[in-house]
Amino acid sequence: MKRDTADFGIDLGTTNSAIGVLRGMDVEIIKNNEDFDYTPSVVHIDKSKSMIVGRAAKEKLDKDEKNTYAEFKLQMGTDAEFNFERSGRRMRPEELSAEVLKSLKADVKKRLGEDLHSAVITVPAAFELPQCEATNRAAQLAGITFSPLLQEPVAAALAHGFQSESDRVFWLVYDFGGGTFDAAVMQVRDGMIQVVNHGGDNHLGGKLIDWAIVKEIFIPAILQEHRLTDFRHGNPRWSRAIAKLKQAAEEAKIRLSNSESAEILEEFPDDDGELIEFEYTLRRSELEKLAEPFILRSINICRQVLAERRLGTSSVEKVLLVGGPTKIPYLRERLSDPRNGLGIPLEITLDPMTVVARGAAIFAGTQRIDNQEASVPLVAGQYAIELEYQPTGPDPEPLVGGQVMPQNGESLSGYSIEFVNAEARPPWRSGKVSLTPDGYFDATLWAEKGRKNNFQIELLDKTGRKLESRPDNFSYTIAVGLGETLLIQSIGVAKANNEVQWYFEKGATLPLRKRFEFKTVDDLHKGLQGESIKIPVVEGEHKKADRNPLIGYLEILSADIKRDVPAGTTVEITIELDKSRLVKAHAYIDILDQEFEKVIEMKKPTPDAVVLQQEVEEEKQRLERIKDKVASTADSKVLNVLETIENEKMLEEVESTLDAAQVDRDAADKCQNRLLSLKAAVDKLEEAMEIPSLVAEANQITDWTRQIVEQYGQQADQRKFEILERELNNMIQSNSTNPTELSRKIDQMDALRMKLLTARPDWWVGFLAELEEHRASMTNPALAEQLFSQGMRSVSNNDVEGLKSACRQLLQLLPTQEQKQLGRYGAGVI
Ligand code: ADP
Ligand code: MG
Numbered sequence: 001m002k003r004d005t006a007d008f009g010i011d012l013g014t015t016n017s018a019i020g021v022l023r024g025m026d027v028e029i030i031k032n033n034e035d036f037d038y039t040p041s042v043v044h045i046d047k048s049k050s051m052i053v054g055r056a057a058k059e060k061l062d063k064d065e066k067n068t069y070a071e072f073k074l075q076m077g078t079d080a081e082f083n084f085e086r087s088g089r090r091m092r093p094e095e096l097s098a099e100v101l102k103s104l105k106a107d108v109k110k111r112l113g114e115d116l117h118s119a120v121i122t123v124p125a126a127f128e129l130p131q132c133e134a135t136n137r138a139a140q141l142a143g144i145t146f147s148p149l150l151q152e153p154v155a156a157a158l159a160h161g162f163q164s165e166s167d168r169v170f171w172l173v174y175d176f177g178g179g180t181f182d183a184a185v186m187q188v189r190d191g192m193i194q195v196v197n198h199g200g201d202n203h204l205g206g207k208l209i210d211w212a213i214v215k216e217i218f219i220p221a222i223l224q225e226h227r228l229t230d231f232r233h234g235n236p237r238w239s240r241a242i243a244k245l246k247q248a249a250e251e252a253k254i255r256l257s258n259s260e261s262a263e264i265l266e267e268f269p270d271d272d273g274e275l276i277e278f279e280y281t282l283r284r285s286e287l288e289k290l291a292e293p294f295i296l297r298s299i300n301i302c303r304q305v306l307a308e309r310r311l312g313t314s315s316v317e318k319v320l321l322v323g324g325p326t327k328i329p330y331l332r333e334r335l336s337d338p339r340n341g342l343g344i345p346l347e348i349t350l351d352p353m354t355v356v357a358r359g360a361a362i363f364a365g366t367q368r369i370d371n372q373e374a375s376v377p378l379v380a381g382q383y384a385i386e387l388e389y390q391p392t393g394p395d396p397e398p399l400v401g402g403q404v405m406p407q408n409g410e411s412l413s414g415y416s417i418e419f420v421n422a423e424a425r426p427p428w429r430s431g432k433v434s435l436t437p438d439g440y441f442d443a444t445l446w447a448e449k450g451r452k453n454n455f456q457i458e459l460l461d462k463t464g465r466k467l468e469s470r471p472d473n474f475s476y477t478i479a480v481g482l483g484e485t486l487l488i489q490s491i492g493v494a495k496a497n498n499e500v501q502w503y504f505e506k507g508a509t510l511p512l513r514k515r516f517e518f519k520t521v522d523d524l525h526k527g528l529q530g531e532s533i534k535i536p537v538v539e540g541e542h543k544k545a546d547r548n549p550l551i552g553y554l555e556i557l558s559a560d561i562k563r564d565v566p567a568g569t570t571v572e573i574t575i576e577l578d579k580s581r582l583v584k585a586h587a588y589i590d591i592l593d594q595e596f597e598k599v600i601e602m603k604k605p606t607p608d609a610v611v612l613q614q615e616v617e618e619e620k621q622r623l624e625r626i627k628d629k630v631a632s633t634a635d636s637k638v639l640n641v642l643e644t645i646e647n648e649k650m651l652e653e654v655e656s657t658l659d660a661a662q663v664d665r666d667a668a669d670k671c672q673n674r675l676l677s678l679k680a681a682v683d684k685l686e687e688a689m690e691i692p693s694l695v696a697e698a699n700q701i702t703d704w705t706r707q708i709v710e711q712y713g714q715q716a717d718q719r720k721f722e723i724l725e726r727e728l729n730n731m732i733q734s735n736s737t738n739p740t741e742l743s744r745k746i747d748q749m750d751a752l753r754m755k756l757l758t759a760r761p762d763w764w765v766g767f768l769a770e771l772e773e774h775r776a777s778m779t780n781p782a783l784a785e786q787l788f789s790q791g792m793r794s795v796s797n798n799d800v801e802g803l804k805s806a807c808r809q810l811l812q813l814l815p816t817q818e819q820k821q822l823g824r825y826g827a828g829v830i
């Protein structure tokens with residue numbers, strides 16, 4: 001079948017994948033060989049070394065785990081490799097994904113007899129650039145040469161909104177998959193659907209619930225009856241048994257969506273090779289308790305994406321449910337609960353397992369493909385037409401423009417073109433539209449709602465004789481359109497001081513292109529092995545560079561430069577980001593007059609388990625230290641952050657993934673990711689703590705200053721004090737107090753106090769006594785001795801200037817830390 005648009009949409013899922021095709025106004029989900037709507041994204045290499053994809057492969061997961069892999073989507077964009085032991089074949093995540101795509105492609109061939117070369121492929125909204133790159137490579141490997149990427153929540157919204165009558169509303173797409181969670185706020189307005197904000201977590205999904213069942217229920221239950229040595233997830237010795245339990249946990253979880261309890265019966269060998277039978281009845285209530293922190297985390301993400309757009313839950317018309325776990329009744333209850341959920345009505349009309357593929361197919365209907373036809377030579381007398389039009393859109397009277405290509409430099413003046421919508425009732429004709437001498441034209445069409453409108457093209461010469469053209473028809477469907485594609489996360493480069501220089505800001509409209517310059521820090525020697533100009537690229541929103549995930553490097557190798565490049569040389573870099581979020585960069589070095597192509601490599605570095613362990617330990621201690629301080633505050637901001645850390649069990653999760661990180665790449669990745677979130681939360685806590693402690697300090701200093709002003713101040717000092725006090729109070733009461741400004745104001749208050757104090761000789765006498773108490777830590781005891789004597793002498797001689805000078809010099813002998821401890825005395829005087 002000849003197609004003008006891609007028409008096929010693929011949900012390339014972590015757990016399951018599905019493919020749909022647009023037929024007029026409907027999407028048909030193409031069933032696989034086994035008559036299922038979706039295919040598990042699992043690859044197995046069997047004993048005869050052939051590759052198996054789908055359910056049969058999934059069944060091998062716990063029986064033959066060295067030759068079977070699942071959830072490789074989570075590793076997309078990393079340098080991970082999966083080793084199929086039997087065949088010795090090592091495959092990268094995108095190669096495995098390509099196998100899943102090939103399997104879907106085979107289903108299309110079987111059901112429709114078509115070769116699939118173009119399809120829209122969806123990716124989670126939280127996918128970072130290297131992951132998008134890898135998805136694109138997977139498509140290429142599978143022979144899908146045209147593969148625009150679409151974010152999953154956008155696809156879901158399109159599936160629901162394609163023919164929606166709603167307008168001027170917001171929707172929330174809640175996509176709880178097997179391994180990723182996405183929340184997206186969509187706006188439907190003037191017939192366009194647009195993402196206005198989204199957030200997500202690449203490491204939150206149904207699989208976490210399965211593992212919680214294994215770790216918190218199954219393993220403890222087994223250990224109560226049997227003595228198994230070091231029986232835990234992460235110990236390679238038990239990996240088979242644990243994998244079996246995980247599969248059992250998943251099956252039980254799915255069954256619990258329809259029944260109150262689920263029976264588990266599994267067998268595996270113990271320490272001595274004796275078979276152990278594990279029998280358990282899992283209840284809904286147990287599942288609900290375990291799922292709670294994950295559901296809560298998802299709700300918090302939803303609240304955050306709404307809050308970022310200043311939207312209350314009442315402004316959202318409905319929540320679109322996507323992903324297998326959204327079938328869990330408790331999850332639905334929790335979500336729609338107005339008290340501790342979101343309280344927004346749920347939309348459940350489309351199957352949450354295939355809704356993404358549906359939307360992808362609808363989007364595919366808007367993606368024009370380069371027809372292979374163009375390269376086929378024209379038949380004599382045939383005219384080529386280049387058409388400019390949108391295959392779908394909200395407008396019932398869309399525009400079409402283009403050019404009829406003149407042959408051998410002829411003029412086309414007097415020629416005309418006409419568009420005919422023959423199936424319309426009554427049939428509709430555009431009327432003859434004259435061509436310019438170069439063959440250009442534009443016209444307004446008329447389309448009917450609710451079907452795919454086919455327009456025939458009639459080309460006439462000067463005499464009104466019909467000419468053949470290619471193409472001779474095209475189609476248009478009235479449907480809710482897609483608004484602009486916005487960048488979900490900011491992208492920038494990490495600077496040496498751990499700040500980020502942002503290049504593309506969250507919310508910018510794709511595609512994007514930016515040119516920037518920077519100066520090299522070190523000399524670069526031509527051809528010297530291992531030398532390069534290398535800049536880390538990060539994706540995220542944190543001010544501190546190392547709180548954002550590293551997604552790759554901009555790099556120019558010394559092997560590629562024509563001559564040596566001295567430090568301080570200007571390098572010009574141009575980065576482009578297309579609508580699928582595929583990134584390209586090239587560089588130019590002026591002094592070499594040399595261009596460098598492809599200077600960006602998107603790759604998520606492999607986390608190192610040992611380094612992770614250290615970092616987790618450090619973070620734990622930092623959290624403890626802050627918690628001690630928090631005990632003395634009732635500040636609601638601080639308590640909120642602390643509550644989030646505790647309710648979401650952030651630390652517990654980092655620690656439990658750390659264990660598995662030794663043997664499991666995905667766990668290491670997840671551990672790193674959760675650790676970053678924990679670090680950011682602790683940063684926030686530190687920041688939030690800063691204000692309450694500054695407030696306490698402000699109150700203290702104000703009290704001290706008031707006493708001093710009353711005792712020693714003039715009228716002018718009194719007035720100054722009142723002004724400062726008022727300013728401080730205003731700052732303290734305001735919600736948006738800036739710590740730096742507050743701190744500056746406190747200093748001003750203190751300076752007033754110190755001015756009055758230091759004007760009094762007796763204060764200096766007291767200060768000398770204070771310094772005496774710190775004598776032991778002074779750096780130069782001999783000089784200290786001398787200065788103290790000088791100070792004492794000055795006191796007896798009433799020589800105030802001499803006393804001041806001695807005090808100042810003594811203060812300098814103290815380590816900085818202690819100078820600070822003497823604190824505001826020092827700061828105010830010296
Ligand atoms: P992905 O988008 O990651 O491919 P899916 O949307 O296919 O994920 O969801 C897969 C997850 O859904 C798995 O964790 C699976 O156990 C879970 N799941 C599937 N069906 C159900 C169900 N009826 N009840 C609860 N969980 C389910
Ligand atoms: Mg999914």
